[in-house]
Amino acid sequence: MSTLSQTLSATERTRLRRHAERGKTSRADLLAVLDAGMICHLGVVVNGTHLDGLVCARSVFSHSVNYRCAVVFGTARIVTDQDERLAGLRAVTEQLIPGRWDAVRAPTRKELAATSVLALPLTEASVKVRTGPPGDEPEDLELPVWAGVVPMAVSFGEPEPDPALRPGTVTPDHIRLRSGRAGAGRSS
């Protein structure tokens, strides 16, 4: 059985208490939320929230946001195996800029010694997602107020070359793809 089809079993810590109907229970849902993130907030819990839209209702009380979030509980371990450490660093780099790892100078032994890699098992987690239009009370639907969703997303801008860049250095495909800029170009 693929791990993607596994179900997240609620524990006392991950059982959703508010808006439980927004909960997602498959491991695939969990990985989708985590994969969509560029950073997560690591505190007593890991807490990463993506905002997808501002949900504008007719009453101020019913305003909401569309979001995807995951809360993962667990104790992180320090990764010591060298191959696993490199795989972890590559995964973090590729999550931010796909294709970057193979384009740059690999870490030296000294740089690796100065870097800690932590691993956290995704065994105890909850996922919560809100999508769709506002949920106004029936008696508010006739109010003359615009209601709907203003979608939100992270966007990437035109790459800004390092002033110290060697003249004539071409902007590589993986940078143009990340910034959403089509066509070839030179940054000098």
Next chain:
Amino acid sequence: MSTLSQTLSATERTRLRRHAERGKTSRADLLAVLDAGMICHLGVVVNGTHLDGLVCARSVFSHSVNYRCAVVFGTARIVTDQDERLAGLRAVTEQLIPGRWDAVRAPTRKELAATSVLALPLTEASVKVRTGPPGDEPEDLELPVWAGVVPMAVSFGEPEPDPALRPGTVTPDHIRLRSGRAGAGRSS
């Protein structure tokens, strides 16, 4: 003296231990970071981080991100004064969509009773900001690798009207301004 010119005095909890040169020490810097956010993560500490750019260096080790973040310590109090409660709810709403509060139905007494408003004084806080190009080691500067910054920002898309919207309802200015769409338009 304006509070904006006040300095954040470091405490044992807010003293920056890593990359202290990225610290900002004025109250105006703190308010600027908090004002820029749509959400913050409330945990054992309040932790809000804005990503402004992916900093691409020639070595994988020197990759970084441009960011603005603030950490605020303190004990929140429950706001009980009715005017202060309304002012707080208005501020949260206007932070997300300027102009929305006056366009929608105000909260009823019952809705207000179902809402808690918390206040947290900004008296113990640290601010950290990174801007600018990558900081490669001198010996890496001649490598034939593109380096620079891919800027990031939150962008807002075309408003999506509620399917239950009364036909002919005009998309108001405050919604078009939030979504960055110029010109008048009807959403029906």
